[in-house]
Amino acid sequence: MVTTDQDSRDADLRNFFRRLHAAYVDAASNPFHVPGKRITSAVFAEQVGTIVKSFGIPAPV
Numbered sequence: 001m002v003t004t005d006q007d008s009r010d011a012d013l014r015n016f017f018r019r020l021h022a023a024y025v026d027a028a029s030n031p032f033h034v035p036g037k038r039i040t041s042a043v044f045a046e047q048v049g050t051i052v053k054s055f056g057i058p059a060p061v
Helices: 005-028 042-054
Strands: none
Touching: 005 042
């Protein structure tokens, strides 16, 4: 089986969005979250920052 660099990038990107989606679902499932409003959870922000950094993208300050 031959894998290409593109296959590896696709898998990394898929993993990135799966992790991001899981963090979003956790935050949006909070019973105190109002649908349609901005998510202001510090835990969510930290999770997103960790996910972004693990993908090699510098997180905004």
